[in-house]
Amino acid sequence: MKTAERPQNLATAVREALVVAMEADADVCVLGTDVGEFGGVFRVTSGLLERFGKERVIDMPLDPAGVVGTAIGMALYGLRPVAELTFADHAYGAFEQLTSELARVRYRSNGQLACPVVVRMAAGAGGGGGIHHSAHPEAHFVHTPGLVVVCPSTPADAKGLMLSALRGEDPVVFLEPQALYRRSGGDAPEGDAGVPLGVAREVRAGSDLTIVTWGAMVRVCEDAAAKAAADGVECCVIDPRTLWPLDLDAIAASVAETGRCLIVHEAPRSGGLGAEITALVQERCFLHLEAPVTRVTGFDTPVPAALEDAYVPSVARVLAAIDGIMSF
């Protein structure tokens, strides 16, 4: 992209990745409700229609299952579709296509067919959207063999991970934290370099406690870690970026050093990805652990509109957890 200003939020970073990929490969196309003329509910695809035309930027009727199903068919033929589902809650209407079709095509066809579809969706709270517009459903997708699940926390990662997703051979569920679309988070780099899938990012180094977190919670944990550092507790903050397959090596290496692990996510606690990471950490690091692996998460409730701020983990809740672990 020739613009002088670098993308500084998730919306513009994802857009730039799409532009780079679409310029390089005519098989990459974008489809979804209001992605073209309207430019996307979160303006992520704004300008793409003018640039690439309606054969590649496809406005679809409001029908999540139809959007995903059509993308699957296009991929089976050999194209590289990027399907937008606006809100992650709307993926539930496409659940059958995502789980029974998209995730299993390669396995069912004994590797004859691949399905490299990228399914983008806005995840999590942040807009006050409440019960039907705030889901952070990574656990459903992690629990579905065959899907790669990605959740960037910075513009740089959003761009790089999207580019890698578009060059990979597997279907990718790309969760874009709603709260980060407009928040500045540093420049996305120029060029077309991808960020490798399946590799975690160490957000902050520290030797007392390991915090594993992703999406909009990374910033919260960074703030908490800075406060804890003022009290003499050095937290290592790890953002897996790719939620599945998980970079367990990076997490285990840190926990082996710190002996303490805290997992922070926005989704409900029970059956969440935090539970899986807890199990993996205790399997790999049992003899290193100084305290129980701990979670700070959303509640085991739908996201209540009026109590969104309380539902989403806060710096105070993370700090309380850090205190609890350190004083165990």
Added chain:
Amino acid sequence: MSDKESQRFLDDAATEDLGKDRLRDAYQQMVGIRRFEERAAREYASGRISGFCHLYIGQEAVAVGTNLALEAKDHMITAYRDHGHALIRGCTPRNVMAELMGKVTGNARGRGGSMHMFAADKGFHGGHGIVGGHIPLATGIGWASRYEKRGEVVVCFFGEGALNQGAFYESLNLAALWKLPVVYIVENNRYAMGTSLERASAVVDLYKKADAFGMPGVVVDGMDVSLVHKTVKEAADRAREESIPTFIEARCYRFRGHSMSDPAKYRTNEEVEERKLSDPIVLVAATLKKRGWATDEELEAWDDAAKEAAADASDFAIESPQPDLKDVGRYVYAEPLQWSPDAHTTPHVRD
């Protein structure tokens, strides 16, 4: 063109059918919704309402005309643009405004917000935020109603954006197959967010889709409350007496944006202005006056009352408390969850 020449009126025969008293009621209900929504827009601008807020301004005749054709025992369920339906079917201006402001006095305790209004005891089964998600529910309620043989009719509203989902076709097929007393009403306001009907539907005469199910399909001018009433009354009678479902296409228009943040680039100002000539409330007012069924003073008094009700709703909502965090685990299951948020979220601490 003078004002006189351009003035439009309600359909004569349908107005006769509706009668003076109910048309006067219709006006008060419609203006009640309009003023409420205008107030909601102001509260949104002031920051007291956050999240989503989709206004019903322009479509009032559809909900009100329908409701006048129903009995108290009947059922209603709708999509997410639900303030108008809620206000005439069991919710109050106070508890709708409080819900919009996320207060515990809201009809969903502030948990739902704009898209999730409920008055279950009045047969209002809610607003639903997932487009199309509630259409099968109406079919199920219809089945139960037929089973119980209480002669209760179910009315299900949705936007034309919902028509391109499988749920719509599945539901209408079942309703026709099982002969359920359901009236499905698509409020065709021509736009699903930024997508016009022509860009989303291969068939734009939506009522024709009923043919595929061997179900009566009817189109009605949704800006004319008398015609909506007449059409829904016929459908409701068919449902009540013969257990035959109907699909009604009510052609209407929303005067405001899709939500509070809508650049509205998908339509022109001229188009909106042209449509405002058929403002459903202006049509009722003009008709009431022409027939001598209401005086200017009465119309004005009703308008004032509507504004007052909206202002009262705002005051009430502003003064109401936020929901208590301690109650957040109530209504996930029949039994309240046993943790209080503090205990649950506070991590393991050594005893």
